[in-house]
Amino acid sequence: MPFHSLEKVEALHDGYQRSFEVNGLQLLLIHQQGRSYLIENRCGHFGVPLDRATLYEQSIECNQHYIRFDLNNGEVLTPNAGQCDPLRIFETVIEDGQIGFTL
Numbered sequence: 001m002p003f004h005s006l007e008k009v010e011a012l013h014d015g016y017q018r019s020f021e022v023n024g025l026q027l028l029l030i031h032q033q034g035r036s037y038l039i040e041n042r043c044g045h046f047g048v049p050l051d052r053a054t055l056y057e058q059s060i061e062c063n064q065h066y067i068r069f070d071l072n073n074g075e076v077l078t079p080n081a082g083q084c085d086p087l088r089i090f091e092t093v094i095e096d097g098q099i100g101f102t103l
C-alpha cells in the first residue's frame with residue numbers, strides 16, 4: 001500500500017485543521033491535544049464537509065445538526081442521532097518527517 005504524504009510533522013500544532021483530496025477521497029487532518037487524526041471530510045449524517053465543525057478534545061461536532069463523533073473510532077456519540085453513519089477514520093503514518101496515511 002503506497003504512503004500518501006499530507007503534511008510536514010513540524011507544521012502540526014494544537015488546533016491544526018486542513019482538508020486534502022487524495023485519489024478523489026476528501027480528507028480532513030486534525031491535530032488536537034497533541035494527537036493527530038485523519039478522517040473522511042464528510043459527515044455521516046447528510047454528508048456535508050466537516051471543515052467548519054467544532055472540535056473538542058477527542059471528538060468533532062458537525063455544525064449542521066450538531067451530531068458529535070468520536071475522533072478515535074468515528075462512532076456517533078450523540079444519543080438518538082437517527083440515521084447516521086460513523087465517520088470513516090484513517091490511521092496516520094509518519095515517514096521521513098511527513099505525516100500521511102497508506103491506502
Ligand code: FES
Binds near residue numbers: 045066
Ligand atoms: S449533516 Fe452533519 S449533523 Fe447533519
